[in-house]
Amino acid sequence: MASAPAAPAQDKEAAPKWIGWLCNFALGGAILVIVVALGGLTLARYDMIEKISGFMAFMQMLQPAAVIALLAFLGLMLTIWRKAAGRWKAGVALALSLALLLVMYTQVMMPGGSVPPIHDITTDMDDPPQFVTKDRPETSTGPFSIEEWRAFHSQAYADIQPIVIDKDPAQVLGDARALMEDRGWDVDHVDAAAGHVEGTAYAGYLKFRDDVVVQVTPVADGSSRVDMRSVSQVGVSDLGYNAARIKAFLADLQAM
Numbered sequence: 001m002a003s004a005p006a007a008p009a010q011d012k013e014a015a016p017k018w019i020g021w022l023c024n025f026a027l028g029g030a031i032l033v034i035v036v037a038l039g040g041l042t043l044a045r046y047d048m049i050e051k052i053s054g055f056m057a058f059m060q061m062l063q064p065a066a067v068i069a070l071l072a073f074l075g076l077m078l079t080i081w082r083k084a085a086g087r088w089k090a091g092v093a094l095a096l097s098l099a100l101l102l103v104m105y106t107q108v109m110m111p112g113g114s115v116p117p118i119h120d121i122t123t124d125m126d127d128p129p130q131f132v133t134k135d136r137p138e139t140s141t142g143p144f145s146i147e148e149w150r151a152f153h154s155q156a157y158a159d160i161q162p163i164v165i166d167k168d169p170a171q172v173l174g175d176a177r178a179l180m181e182d183r184g185w186d187v188d189h190v191d192a193a194a195g196h197v198e199g200t201a202y203a204g205y206l207k208f209r210d211d212v213v214v215q216v217t218p219v220a221d222g223s224s225r226v227d228m229r230s231v232s233q234v235g236v237s238d239l240g241y242n243a244a245r246i247k248a249f250l251a252d253l254q255a256m
Contacts, residue, residue: 015084023079023086026072026093033068034096037061044206051206052234062104069097107204111239116152118142119232121242123162123250125153129215129229131198133189136211142236157243162227163250169195169216172224175256176214179249185212201230203241209233210242214249226250 037058044054075090120140122128128139141149165172170192177197180187186200195216200209215227228250230242 015082019078019084020086023075023089026068026075027089029068030093030096033061033065034100037100041205051208054206065097065100069094072097112237115240116156117237118149118152119235119238121157121246122229123160123227125150129213129227131213134211140231160243160246162225163254164223164225165254166223169218169224173197173216176253179253201245
């Protein structure tokens with residue numbers, strides 16, 4: 001006797017549509033935060049908006065990027081579990097949002113947490129070199145008192161000191177100017193008689209403008225003492241840019 005035909009297999013339950021919507025939302029959100037963050041930086045880099053506005057637009061995407069990363073991870077796990085469509089969208093969204101968070105952490109949050117919140121760095125805290133062509137205070141302490149600024153500076157940058165070069169001041173001043181120009185800084189003022197040169201340097205992708213002055217003083221034995229000061233035009237913390245600039249510049253100047 002012929003056996004009865006087998007019952008048709010039950011179709012596997014289809015994945016809920018909202019999983020696909022979640023993946024779409026995560027991808028769109030990741031693209032949006034990237035556009036806002038990098039767009040703000042780029043507009044500020046080319047002075048189409050203020051530097052600090054571009055920086056704030058970038059950093060304000062921190063929390064949205066973190067939320068998108070969580071949603072993208074959730075969407076990715078759900079597409080794997082339910083074998084739903086949209087896995088690549090969730091994966092791309094997760095990669096984009098994590099990449100933005102990584103840049104924020106390594107370029108802003110980590111440096112900012114390792115340096116004091118000051119932006120005026122000098123080789124001589126007692127008598128910092130002064131600007132001639134720029135309207136800068138004797139010391140830019142930001143929201144802090146001069147005593148607090150001194151404490152921050154001495155604790156973090158005790159190794160930033162004047163250097164002595166075994167050359168006459170005129171030669172050292174010429175080397176300093178040439179080194180500024182080689183670095184792409186704008187040389188704004190040179191006073192050979194006073195041993196003074198000042199200019200404008202640039203920091204980071206945004207090209208934040210920092211004021212720089214080098215003071216060359218003759219020493220009795222014919223050598224030259226070199227002091228330097230680097231000050232950010234905007235902001236409170238400089239993320240360590242000014243100190244790093246002084247160290248690198250003086251090291252290269254001494255090696256010339």
